[in-house]
Amino acid sequence: MTEYEVVALNSSEYESWDSLVERSPQGTIFSTSSWLQATGCDFKIYGVYQNKELIAGLPLGVRKLPLGLKSGEHPPLTPYLGILHEPCETKYISQISKEKEIQTILAPMLKDQYDRLRFQVHPSVVDLQSMIWAGYSSSVRYTYILHLDDLAQAWDEMEKRRRNDILRAERDNISVVKSDDFDGFFELVQKTFHRQKLHAGFRKAAFGIHALLKNRKQSQIFIASDGQHRPIAGVYIVWDHRRAYYLLGGYDPAIAHSGASALAIWKAIRFVSEELRLSEFDFEGSMMPAIELFFRKFGGRLTPYYSVSWARPSLDLALHLRAALRRLFRRGG
Structure with a gap:
Protein backbone atom coordinates (compact mmCIF):
# COMPACT_ATOMS: atom_id res chain seq x y z
CA MET A 1 0.00 0.00 0.00
CA THR A 2 1.17 3.53 -0.77
CA GLU A 3 2.46 5.58 2.17
CA TYR A 4 -0.13 8.09 3.38
CA GLU A 5 -0.21 10.43 6.35
CA VAL A 6 -3.51 11.50 7.98
CA VAL A 7 -3.56 14.66 10.10
CA ALA A 8 -6.21 16.94 11.57
CA LEU A 9 -5.72 20.20 9.70
CA ASN A 10 -5.19 23.46 11.53
CA SER A 11 -6.51 26.80 10.35
CA SER A 12 -3.30 27.66 8.50
CA GLU A 13 -3.96 24.67 6.23
CA TYR A 14 -7.58 25.55 5.41
CA GLU A 15 -6.60 27.40 2.23
CA SER A 16 -5.01 24.22 0.85
CA TRP A 17 -8.09 22.27 1.90
CA ASP A 18 -10.48 24.66 0.18
CA SER A 19 -8.39 24.42 -2.98
CA LEU A 20 -8.78 20.63 -2.88
CA VAL A 21 -12.54 20.99 -2.36
CA GLU A 22 -12.79 23.18 -5.44
CA ARG A 23 -10.83 20.71 -7.58
CA SER A 24 -12.36 17.51 -6.25
CA PRO A 25 -15.23 15.84 -8.14
CA GLN A 26 -16.82 15.24 -4.72
CA GLY A 27 -16.27 18.81 -3.55
CA THR A 28 -19.20 21.09 -2.72
CA ILE A 29 -19.70 24.35 -0.87
CA PHE A 30 -20.67 22.28 2.19
CA SER A 31 -17.14 20.89 2.65
CA THR A 32 -15.33 24.23 2.61
CA SER A 33 -13.74 25.46 5.82
CA SER A 34 -15.74 28.69 5.68
CA TRP A 35 -19.07 26.81 5.51
CA LEU A 36 -18.11 24.62 8.45
CA GLN A 37 -17.09 27.68 10.46
CA ALA A 38 -20.30 29.51 9.56
CA THR A 39 -22.48 26.75 11.04
CA GLY A 40 -21.14 27.66 14.47
CA CYS A 41 -20.43 24.01 15.29
CA ASP A 42 -17.16 22.38 16.27
CA PHE A 43 -15.56 20.52 13.39
CA LYS A 44 -12.44 18.70 12.26
CA ILE A 45 -10.97 18.36 8.79
CA TYR A 46 -8.83 15.26 8.34
CA GLY A 47 -6.32 15.67 5.53
CA VAL A 48 -4.66 12.77 3.74
CA TYR A 49 -1.14 13.53 2.49
CA GLN A 50 0.99 11.67 0.00
CA ASN A 51 4.57 12.88 -0.47
CA LYS A 52 3.64 16.00 1.54
CA GLU A 53 0.81 16.83 -0.89
CA LEU A 54 -2.82 17.06 0.28
CA ILE A 55 -4.66 14.57 -1.93
CA ALA A 56 -7.83 13.67 0.01
CA GLY A 57 -9.67 14.32 3.22
CA LEU A 58 -12.82 14.16 5.29
CA PRO A 59 -14.57 17.03 7.11
CA LEU A 60 -16.77 16.23 10.11
CA GLY A 61 -18.83 18.16 12.59
CA VAL A 62 -17.96 17.21 16.17
CA GLY A 68 -17.89 12.14 27.74
CA LEU A 69 -18.67 10.44 24.43
CA LYS A 70 -18.11 12.07 21.06
CA SER A 71 -19.96 11.98 17.73
CA GLY A 72 -18.63 12.80 14.27
CA GLU A 73 -21.53 14.00 12.13
CA HIS A 74 -22.96 16.71 9.89
CA PRO A 75 -23.39 20.26 11.16
CA PRO A 76 -26.92 21.62 10.63
CA LEU A 77 -27.99 22.44 7.06
CA THR A 78 -25.06 20.49 5.61
CA PRO A 79 -26.40 17.78 3.29
CA TYR A 80 -23.14 16.36 1.88
CA LEU A 81 -19.72 15.73 3.42
CA GLY A 82 -17.82 12.47 3.06
CA ILE A 83 -14.36 11.71 1.71
CA LEU A 84 -13.01 13.99 -1.02
CA HIS A 85 -10.29 13.03 -3.48
CA GLU A 86 -8.15 15.02 -5.86
CA PRO A 87 -9.10 14.62 -9.55
CA CYS A 88 -7.60 11.44 -10.93
CA GLU A 89 -6.20 11.31 -14.46
CA THR A 90 -4.99 7.73 -14.29
CA LYS A 91 -6.80 4.53 -15.27
CA TYR A 92 -10.13 3.79 -13.62
CA ILE A 93 -8.69 0.76 -11.82
CA SER A 94 -5.92 2.95 -10.38
CA GLN A 95 -8.45 5.52 -9.21
CA ILE A 96 -10.63 2.96 -7.46
CA SER A 97 -7.62 1.27 -5.87
CA GLN A 113 -11.42 9.08 17.80
CA TYR A 114 -15.23 8.87 17.91
CA ASP A 115 -17.93 6.83 19.59
CA ARG A 116 -20.41 7.40 16.78
CA LEU A 117 -20.00 8.43 13.13
CA ARG A 118 -22.59 9.53 10.59
CA PHE A 119 -21.99 11.26 7.27
CA GLN A 120 -23.53 11.44 3.81
CA VAL A 121 -21.32 11.33 0.74
CA HIS A 122 -21.70 13.19 -2.52
CA PRO A 123 -23.92 11.49 -5.15
CA SER A 124 -20.87 10.87 -7.35
CA VAL A 125 -19.43 8.47 -4.75
CA VAL A 126 -20.28 4.86 -5.61
CA ASP A 127 -17.61 2.87 -3.77
CA LEU A 128 -17.82 2.42 0.00
CA ASP A 149 -28.69 22.86 -20.09
CA ASP A 150 -32.01 23.59 -21.81
CA LEU A 151 -34.44 25.55 -19.63
CA ALA A 152 -37.31 25.17 -22.11
CA GLN A 153 -36.87 21.41 -22.01
CA ALA A 154 -36.80 21.49 -18.21
CA TRP A 155 -40.17 23.29 -18.30
CA ASP A 156 -41.59 20.74 -20.74
CA GLU A 157 -40.44 17.80 -18.60
CA MET A 158 -42.11 19.21 -15.50
CA GLU A 159 -45.35 17.47 -14.56
CA LYS A 160 -48.34 19.19 -16.16
CA ARG A 161 -50.05 19.87 -12.82
CA ARG A 162 -46.88 21.52 -11.50
CA ARG A 163 -46.77 23.80 -14.55
CA ASN A 164 -50.44 24.60 -14.00
CA ASP A 165 -49.73 25.46 -10.34
CA ILE A 166 -47.11 27.95 -11.48
CA LEU A 167 -49.30 29.48 -14.17
CA ARG A 168 -52.26 29.73 -11.79
CA ALA A 169 -50.13 31.53 -9.22
CA GLU A 170 -49.14 34.08 -11.84
CA ARG A 171 -52.78 34.56 -12.88
CA ASP A 172 -53.69 35.10 -9.22
CA ASN A 173 -51.20 37.96 -8.97
CA ILE A 174 -48.68 36.03 -6.90
CA SER A 175 -45.37 37.77 -7.46
CA VAL A 176 -41.87 36.55 -6.65
CA ARG A 203 -31.56 29.09 13.52
CA LYS A 204 -28.00 29.90 14.64
CA ALA A 205 -26.48 27.88 11.80
CA ALA A 206 -28.89 29.36 9.24
CA PHE A 207 -28.04 32.95 10.14
CA GLY A 208 -24.32 32.19 10.28
CA ILE A 209 -24.41 30.59 6.84
CA HIS A 210 -26.41 33.46 5.38
CA ALA A 211 -24.01 36.06 6.82
CA LEU A 212 -21.12 34.27 5.11
CA LEU A 213 -22.77 33.67 1.75
CA LYS A 214 -24.43 37.07 1.46
CA ASN A 215 -20.99 38.69 1.49
CA ARG A 216 -19.69 36.16 -1.04
CA LYS A 217 -22.74 36.48 -3.28
CA GLN A 218 -23.39 32.73 -3.10
CA SER A 219 -26.96 32.73 -1.84
CA GLN A 220 -30.34 34.18 -2.74
CA ILE A 221 -33.77 34.46 -1.12
CA PHE A 222 -36.94 34.34 -3.23
CA ILE A 223 -40.20 35.50 -1.64
CA ALA A 224 -43.66 34.86 -3.14
CA SER A 225 -46.29 37.42 -2.06
CA ASP A 226 -49.97 37.95 -2.82
CA GLY A 227 -51.61 41.05 -4.27
CA GLN A 228 -51.62 42.65 -0.81
CA HIS A 229 -47.83 42.18 -0.56
CA ARG A 230 -48.18 39.55 2.15
CA PRO A 231 -45.38 36.94 2.07
CA ILE A 232 -46.77 33.47 1.40
CA ALA A 233 -43.74 31.32 0.58
CA GLY A 234 -39.98 31.61 0.48
CA VAL A 235 -37.05 29.72 -1.00
CA TYR A 236 -33.38 29.99 -0.06
CA ILE A 237 -30.74 28.66 -2.44
CA VAL A 238 -26.95 28.49 -2.20
CA TRP A 239 -24.41 27.60 -4.86
CA ASP A 240 -20.82 26.77 -5.68
CA HIS A 241 -19.07 26.75 -9.06
CA ARG A 242 -20.81 23.53 -10.15
CA ARG A 243 -24.47 23.67 -9.09
CA ALA A 244 -27.11 25.35 -6.94
CA TYR A 245 -28.84 23.76 -3.95
CA TYR A 246 -32.29 24.24 -2.44
CA LEU A 247 -31.33 24.69 1.20
CA LEU A 248 -34.46 26.01 2.96
CA GLY A 249 -38.09 26.73 2.22
CA GLY A 250 -40.93 28.28 4.17
CA PHE A 271 -32.21 32.48 -11.82
CA VAL A 272 -29.75 29.58 -11.58
CA SER A 273 -29.95 28.91 -15.31
CA GLU A 274 -30.21 32.42 -16.74
CA GLU A 275 -28.13 34.51 -14.32
CA LEU A 276 -25.71 32.10 -12.65
CA ARG A 277 -25.30 30.00 -15.80
CA LEU A 278 -25.11 26.82 -13.76
CA SER A 279 -26.33 23.58 -15.28
CA GLU A 280 -27.64 21.75 -12.18
CA PHE A 281 -30.20 22.47 -9.46
CA ASP A 282 -30.05 20.01 -6.57
CA PHE A 283 -33.25 19.78 -4.52
CA GLU A 284 -30.97 18.46 -1.75
CA GLY A 285 -32.67 15.49 -0.22
CA SER A 286 -36.09 14.03 -0.86
CA MET A 287 -36.61 11.35 1.78
CA MET A 288 -39.90 12.48 3.35
CA PRO A 289 -42.84 11.24 1.25
CA ALA A 290 -44.69 14.56 1.01
CA ILE A 291 -41.52 16.49 0.17
CA GLU A 292 -40.42 13.84 -2.33
CA LEU A 293 -43.73 14.10 -4.17
CA PHE A 294 -43.56 17.90 -4.27
CA PHE A 295 -39.99 17.90 -5.64
CA ARG A 296 -40.62 15.00 -8.03
CA LYS A 297 -43.14 17.04 -9.99
CA PHE A 298 -40.42 19.48 -11.07
CA GLY A 299 -38.99 16.79 -13.35
CA GLY A 300 -35.51 16.35 -11.89
CA ARG A 301 -33.63 13.08 -12.10
CA LEU A 302 -33.96 10.84 -9.06
CA THR A 303 -30.38 10.48 -7.82
CA PRO A 304 -29.13 8.14 -5.09
CA TYR A 305 -26.43 8.96 -2.59
CA TYR A 306 -25.13 7.08 0.44
CA SER A 307 -25.18 7.58 4.17
CA VAL A 308 -22.36 6.01 6.18
CA SER A 309 -22.65 5.22 9.89
CA TRP A 310 -20.93 3.41 12.72
CA ALA A 311 -21.40 3.31 16.49
CA ARG A 312 -19.38 1.75 19.26
CA PRO A 313 -21.35 -1.32 20.44
CA SER A 314 -21.47 -0.03 24.01
CA LEU A 315 -22.82 3.40 22.99
CA ASP A 316 -26.54 2.62 23.01
CA LEU A 317 -26.23 0.66 26.24
CA ALA A 318 -24.41 3.53 27.96
CA LEU A 319 -26.92 6.14 26.83
CA HIS A 320 -29.91 3.97 27.75
CA LEU A 321 -28.41 3.28 31.18
CA ARG A 322 -27.84 6.99 31.73
CA ALA A 323 -31.45 7.78 30.76
CA ALA A 324 -32.77 5.06 33.07
CA LEU A 325 -30.72 6.35 36.00
CA ARG A 326 -31.95 9.90 35.42
CA ARG A 327 -35.57 8.69 35.44
CA LEU A 328 -34.91 6.75 38.62
CA PHE A 329 -33.36 9.75 40.39
CA ARG A 330 -36.25 12.00 39.32
CA ARG A 331 -38.78 9.57 40.82
CA GLY A 332 -36.70 9.25 43.96
CA GLY A 333 -36.51 13.04 44.32
Whole structure:
Protein backbone atom coordinates (compact mmCIF):
# COMPACT_ATOMS: atom_id res chain seq x y z
CA MET A 1 0.00 0.00 0.00
CA THR A 2 1.17 3.53 -0.77
CA GLU A 3 2.46 5.58 2.17
CA TYR A 4 -0.13 8.09 3.38
CA GLU A 5 -0.21 10.43 6.35
CA VAL A 6 -3.51 11.50 7.98
CA VAL A 7 -3.56 14.66 10.10
CA ALA A 8 -6.21 16.94 11.57
CA LEU A 9 -5.72 20.20 9.70
CA ASN A 10 -5.19 23.46 11.53
CA SER A 11 -6.51 26.80 10.35
CA SER A 12 -3.30 27.66 8.50
CA GLU A 13 -3.96 24.67 6.23
CA TYR A 14 -7.58 25.55 5.41
CA GLU A 15 -6.60 27.40 2.23
CA SER A 16 -5.01 24.22 0.85
CA TRP A 17 -8.09 22.27 1.90
CA ASP A 18 -10.48 24.66 0.18
CA SER A 19 -8.39 24.42 -2.98
CA LEU A 20 -8.78 20.63 -2.88
CA VAL A 21 -12.54 20.99 -2.36
CA GLU A 22 -12.79 23.18 -5.44
CA ARG A 23 -10.83 20.71 -7.58
CA SER A 24 -12.36 17.51 -6.25
CA PRO A 25 -15.23 15.84 -8.14
CA GLN A 26 -16.82 15.24 -4.72
CA GLY A 27 -16.27 18.81 -3.55
CA THR A 28 -19.20 21.09 -2.72
CA ILE A 29 -19.70 24.35 -0.87
CA PHE A 30 -20.67 22.28 2.19
CA SER A 31 -17.14 20.89 2.65
CA THR A 32 -15.33 24.23 2.61
CA SER A 33 -13.74 25.46 5.82
CA SER A 34 -15.74 28.69 5.68
CA TRP A 35 -19.07 26.81 5.51
CA LEU A 36 -18.11 24.62 8.45
CA GLN A 37 -17.09 27.68 10.46
CA ALA A 38 -20.30 29.51 9.56
CA THR A 39 -22.48 26.75 11.04
CA GLY A 40 -21.14 27.66 14.47
CA CYS A 41 -20.43 24.01 15.29
CA ASP A 42 -17.16 22.38 16.27
CA PHE A 43 -15.56 20.52 13.39
CA LYS A 44 -12.44 18.70 12.26
CA ILE A 45 -10.97 18.36 8.79
CA TYR A 46 -8.83 15.26 8.34
CA GLY A 47 -6.32 15.67 5.53
CA VAL A 48 -4.66 12.77 3.74
CA TYR A 49 -1.14 13.53 2.49
CA GLN A 50 0.99 11.67 0.00
CA ASN A 51 4.57 12.88 -0.47
CA LYS A 52 3.64 16.00 1.54
CA GLU A 53 0.81 16.83 -0.89
CA LEU A 54 -2.82 17.06 0.28
CA ILE A 55 -4.66 14.57 -1.93
CA ALA A 56 -7.83 13.67 0.01
CA GLY A 57 -9.67 14.32 3.22
CA LEU A 58 -12.82 14.16 5.29
CA PRO A 59 -14.57 17.03 7.11
CA LEU A 60 -16.77 16.23 10.11
CA GLY A 61 -18.83 18.16 12.59
CA VAL A 62 -17.96 17.21 16.17
CA ARG A 63 -20.61 16.95 18.89
CA LYS A 64 -20.16 16.01 22.52
CA LEU A 65 -22.50 13.31 23.80
CA PRO A 66 -23.36 12.51 27.43
CA LEU A 67 -20.85 10.53 29.50
CA GLY A 68 -17.89 12.14 27.74
CA LEU A 69 -18.67 10.44 24.43
CA LYS A 70 -18.11 12.07 21.06
CA SER A 71 -19.96 11.98 17.73
CA GLY A 72 -18.63 12.80 14.27
CA GLU A 73 -21.53 14.00 12.13
CA HIS A 74 -22.96 16.71 9.89
CA PRO A 75 -23.39 20.26 11.16
CA PRO A 76 -26.92 21.62 10.63
CA LEU A 77 -27.99 22.44 7.06
CA THR A 78 -25.06 20.49 5.61
CA PRO A 79 -26.40 17.78 3.29
CA TYR A 80 -23.14 16.36 1.88
CA LEU A 81 -19.72 15.73 3.42
CA GLY A 82 -17.82 12.47 3.06
CA ILE A 83 -14.36 11.71 1.71
CA LEU A 84 -13.01 13.99 -1.02
CA HIS A 85 -10.29 13.03 -3.48
CA GLU A 86 -8.15 15.02 -5.86
CA PRO A 87 -9.10 14.62 -9.55
CA CYS A 88 -7.60 11.44 -10.93
CA GLU A 89 -6.20 11.31 -14.46
CA THR A 90 -4.99 7.73 -14.29
CA LYS A 91 -6.80 4.53 -15.27
CA TYR A 92 -10.13 3.79 -13.62
CA ILE A 93 -8.69 0.76 -11.82
CA SER A 94 -5.92 2.95 -10.38
CA GLN A 95 -8.45 5.52 -9.21
CA ILE A 96 -10.63 2.96 -7.46
CA SER A 97 -7.62 1.27 -5.87
CA LYS A 98 -6.35 4.56 -4.47
CA GLU A 99 -9.77 5.47 -3.07
CA LYS A 100 -10.01 2.08 -1.38
CA GLU A 101 -6.58 2.54 0.18
CA ILE A 102 -7.58 5.92 1.60
CA GLN A 103 -10.84 4.55 3.00
CA THR A 104 -8.91 1.65 4.55
CA ILE A 105 -6.66 4.12 6.40
CA LEU A 106 -9.42 6.51 7.50
CA ALA A 107 -11.92 3.89 8.71
CA PRO A 108 -10.02 2.62 11.80
CA MET A 109 -8.57 6.04 12.61
CA LEU A 110 -12.05 7.54 12.86
CA LYS A 111 -13.23 4.68 15.09
CA ASP A 112 -10.38 5.44 17.48
CA GLN A 113 -11.42 9.08 17.80
CA TYR A 114 -15.23 8.87 17.91
CA ASP A 115 -17.93 6.83 19.59
CA ARG A 116 -20.41 7.40 16.78
CA LEU A 117 -20.00 8.43 13.13
CA ARG A 118 -22.59 9.53 10.59
CA PHE A 119 -21.99 11.26 7.27
CA GLN A 120 -23.53 11.44 3.81
CA VAL A 121 -21.32 11.33 0.74
CA HIS A 122 -21.70 13.19 -2.52
CA PRO A 123 -23.92 11.49 -5.15
CA SER A 124 -20.87 10.87 -7.35
CA VAL A 125 -19.43 8.47 -4.75
CA VAL A 126 -20.28 4.86 -5.61
CA ASP A 127 -17.61 2.87 -3.77
CA LEU A 128 -17.82 2.42 0.00
CA GLN A 129 -16.60 -1.17 0.14
CA SER A 130 -13.57 -0.49 2.30
CA MET A 131 -15.72 1.33 4.87
CA ILE A 132 -18.22 -1.56 4.90
CA TRP A 133 -15.42 -4.11 5.28
CA ALA A 134 -14.19 -2.08 8.26
CA GLY A 135 -17.55 -2.46 10.02
CA TYR A 136 -19.41 0.63 8.86
CA SER A 137 -23.00 0.50 7.62
CA SER A 138 -24.30 2.21 4.52
CA SER A 139 -27.81 3.10 3.44
CA VAL A 140 -29.15 4.75 0.33
CA ARG A 141 -30.86 8.14 0.26
CA TYR A 142 -32.26 10.14 -2.65
CA THR A 143 -32.33 13.62 -4.06
CA TYR A 144 -33.67 15.11 -7.28
CA ILE A 145 -31.23 16.92 -9.56
CA LEU A 146 -32.64 19.11 -12.31
CA HIS A 147 -30.40 19.55 -15.36
CA LEU A 148 -30.62 23.04 -16.83
CA ASP A 149 -28.69 22.86 -20.09
CA ASP A 150 -32.01 23.59 -21.81
CA LEU A 151 -34.44 25.55 -19.63
CA ALA A 152 -37.31 25.17 -22.11
CA GLN A 153 -36.87 21.41 -22.01
CA ALA A 154 -36.80 21.49 -18.21
CA TRP A 155 -40.17 23.29 -18.30
CA ASP A 156 -41.59 20.74 -20.74
CA GLU A 157 -40.44 17.80 -18.60
CA MET A 158 -42.11 19.21 -15.50
CA GLU A 159 -45.35 17.47 -14.56
CA LYS A 160 -48.34 19.19 -16.16
CA ARG A 161 -50.05 19.87 -12.82
CA ARG A 162 -46.88 21.52 -11.50
CA ARG A 163 -46.77 23.80 -14.55
CA ASN A 164 -50.44 24.60 -14.00
CA ASP A 165 -49.73 25.46 -10.34
CA ILE A 166 -47.11 27.95 -11.48
CA LEU A 167 -49.30 29.48 -14.17
CA ARG A 168 -52.26 29.73 -11.79
CA ALA A 169 -50.13 31.53 -9.22
CA GLU A 170 -49.14 34.08 -11.84
CA ARG A 171 -52.78 34.56 -12.88
CA ASP A 172 -53.69 35.10 -9.22
CA ASN A 173 -51.20 37.96 -8.97
CA ILE A 174 -48.68 36.03 -6.90
CA SER A 175 -45.37 37.77 -7.46
CA VAL A 176 -41.87 36.55 -6.65
CA VAL A 177 -39.01 38.90 -5.84
CA LYS A 178 -35.41 38.46 -4.79
CA SER A 179 -34.97 39.56 -1.20
CA ASP A 180 -32.23 40.33 1.33
CA ASP A 181 -34.56 39.99 4.32
CA PHE A 182 -33.37 36.78 5.94
CA ASP A 183 -35.26 37.53 9.17
CA GLY A 184 -38.54 37.75 7.26
CA PHE A 185 -37.73 34.62 5.30
CA PHE A 186 -36.88 32.67 8.43
CA GLU A 187 -40.28 33.58 9.89
CA LEU A 188 -41.80 31.61 6.99
CA VAL A 189 -39.49 28.69 7.78
CA GLN A 190 -40.60 28.74 11.41
CA LYS A 191 -44.27 28.82 10.41
CA THR A 192 -43.70 25.71 8.32
CA PHE A 193 -42.17 23.90 11.29
CA HIS A 194 -44.82 25.14 13.73
CA ARG A 195 -47.55 23.82 11.45
CA GLN A 196 -45.96 20.37 11.82
CA LYS A 197 -45.47 20.89 15.58
CA LEU A 198 -41.70 20.88 15.11
CA HIS A 199 -38.95 23.25 16.19
CA ALA A 200 -36.53 24.82 13.70
CA GLY A 201 -33.48 24.18 15.85
CA PHE A 202 -30.97 25.33 13.25
CA ARG A 203 -31.56 29.09 13.52
CA LYS A 204 -28.00 29.90 14.64
CA ALA A 205 -26.48 27.88 11.80
CA ALA A 206 -28.89 29.36 9.24
CA PHE A 207 -28.04 32.95 10.14
CA GLY A 208 -24.32 32.19 10.28
CA ILE A 209 -24.41 30.59 6.84
CA HIS A 210 -26.41 33.46 5.38
CA ALA A 211 -24.01 36.06 6.82
CA LEU A 212 -21.12 34.27 5.11
CA LEU A 213 -22.77 33.67 1.75
CA LYS A 214 -24.43 37.07 1.46
CA ASN A 215 -20.99 38.69 1.49
CA ARG A 216 -19.69 36.16 -1.04
CA LYS A 217 -22.74 36.48 -3.28
CA GLN A 218 -23.39 32.73 -3.10
CA SER A 219 -26.96 32.73 -1.84
CA GLN A 220 -30.34 34.18 -2.74
CA ILE A 221 -33.77 34.46 -1.12
CA PHE A 222 -36.94 34.34 -3.23
CA ILE A 223 -40.20 35.50 -1.64
CA ALA A 224 -43.66 34.86 -3.14
CA SER A 225 -46.29 37.42 -2.06
CA ASP A 226 -49.97 37.95 -2.82
CA GLY A 227 -51.61 41.05 -4.27
CA GLN A 228 -51.62 42.65 -0.81
CA HIS A 229 -47.83 42.18 -0.56
CA ARG A 230 -48.18 39.55 2.15
CA PRO A 231 -45.38 36.94 2.07
CA ILE A 232 -46.77 33.47 1.40
CA ALA A 233 -43.74 31.32 0.58
CA GLY A 234 -39.98 31.61 0.48
CA VAL A 235 -37.05 29.72 -1.00
CA TYR A 236 -33.38 29.99 -0.06
CA ILE A 237 -30.74 28.66 -2.44
CA VAL A 238 -26.95 28.49 -2.20
CA TRP A 239 -24.41 27.60 -4.86
CA ASP A 240 -20.82 26.77 -5.68
CA HIS A 241 -19.07 26.75 -9.06
CA ARG A 242 -20.81 23.53 -10.15
CA ARG A 243 -24.47 23.67 -9.09
CA ALA A 244 -27.11 25.35 -6.94
CA TYR A 245 -28.84 23.76 -3.95
CA TYR A 246 -32.29 24.24 -2.44
CA LEU A 247 -31.33 24.69 1.20
CA LEU A 248 -34.46 26.01 2.96
CA GLY A 249 -38.09 26.73 2.22
CA GLY A 250 -40.93 28.28 4.17
CA TYR A 251 -44.69 28.72 3.85
CA ASP A 252 -47.41 30.64 5.67
CA PRO A 253 -50.44 28.32 5.96
CA ALA A 254 -52.63 31.25 7.02
CA ILE A 255 -52.29 32.82 3.55
CA ALA A 256 -52.36 29.62 1.58
CA HIS A 257 -51.96 29.39 -2.19
CA SER A 258 -51.16 26.04 -3.75
CA GLY A 259 -48.91 27.55 -6.41
CA ALA A 260 -46.89 30.06 -4.37
CA SER A 261 -44.07 27.72 -3.37
CA ALA A 262 -43.90 26.19 -6.84
CA LEU A 263 -43.65 29.64 -8.44
CA ALA A 264 -40.89 30.69 -6.01
CA ILE A 265 -38.89 27.55 -6.81
CA TRP A 266 -39.39 28.03 -10.55
CA LYS A 267 -38.11 31.61 -10.29
CA ALA A 268 -35.09 30.27 -8.38
CA ILE A 269 -34.47 27.66 -11.08
CA ARG A 270 -34.64 30.31 -13.79
CA PHE A 271 -32.21 32.48 -11.82
CA VAL A 272 -29.75 29.58 -11.58
CA SER A 273 -29.95 28.91 -15.31
CA GLU A 274 -30.21 32.42 -16.74
CA GLU A 275 -28.13 34.51 -14.32
CA LEU A 276 -25.71 32.10 -12.65
CA ARG A 277 -25.30 30.00 -15.80
CA LEU A 278 -25.11 26.82 -13.76
CA SER A 279 -26.33 23.58 -15.28
CA GLU A 280 -27.64 21.75 -12.18
CA PHE A 281 -30.20 22.47 -9.46
CA ASP A 282 -30.05 20.01 -6.57
CA PHE A 283 -33.25 19.78 -4.52
CA GLU A 284 -30.97 18.46 -1.75
CA GLY A 285 -32.67 15.49 -0.22
CA SER A 286 -36.09 14.03 -0.86
CA MET A 287 -36.61 11.35 1.78
CA MET A 288 -39.90 12.48 3.35
CA PRO A 289 -42.84 11.24 1.25
CA ALA A 290 -44.69 14.56 1.01
CA ILE A 291 -41.52 16.49 0.17
CA GLU A 292 -40.42 13.84 -2.33
CA LEU A 293 -43.73 14.10 -4.17
CA PHE A 294 -43.56 17.90 -4.27
CA PHE A 295 -39.99 17.90 -5.64
CA ARG A 296 -40.62 15.00 -8.03
CA LYS A 297 -43.14 17.04 -9.99
CA PHE A 298 -40.42 19.48 -11.07
CA GLY A 299 -38.99 16.79 -13.35
CA GLY A 300 -35.51 16.35 -11.89
CA ARG A 301 -33.63 13.08 -12.10
CA LEU A 302 -33.96 10.84 -9.06
CA THR A 303 -30.38 10.48 -7.82
CA PRO A 304 -29.13 8.14 -5.09
CA TYR A 305 -26.43 8.96 -2.59
CA TYR A 306 -25.13 7.08 0.44
CA SER A 307 -25.18 7.58 4.17
CA VAL A 308 -22.36 6.01 6.18
CA SER A 309 -22.65 5.22 9.89
CA TRP A 310 -20.93 3.41 12.72
CA ALA A 311 -21.40 3.31 16.49
CA ARG A 312 -19.38 1.75 19.26
CA PRO A 313 -21.35 -1.32 20.44
CA SER A 314 -21.47 -0.03 24.01
CA LEU A 315 -22.82 3.40 22.99
CA ASP A 316 -26.54 2.62 23.01
CA LEU A 317 -26.23 0.66 26.24
CA ALA A 318 -24.41 3.53 27.96
CA LEU A 319 -26.92 6.14 26.83
CA HIS A 320 -29.91 3.97 27.75
CA LEU A 321 -28.41 3.28 31.18
CA ARG A 322 -27.84 6.99 31.73
CA ALA A 323 -31.45 7.78 30.76
CA ALA A 324 -32.77 5.06 33.07
CA LEU A 325 -30.72 6.35 36.00
CA ARG A 326 -31.95 9.90 35.42
CA ARG A 327 -35.57 8.69 35.44
CA LEU A 328 -34.91 6.75 38.62
CA PHE A 329 -33.36 9.75 40.39
CA ARG A 330 -36.25 12.00 39.32
CA ARG A 331 -38.78 9.57 40.82
CA GLY A 332 -36.70 9.25 43.96
CA GLY A 333 -36.51 13.04 44.32
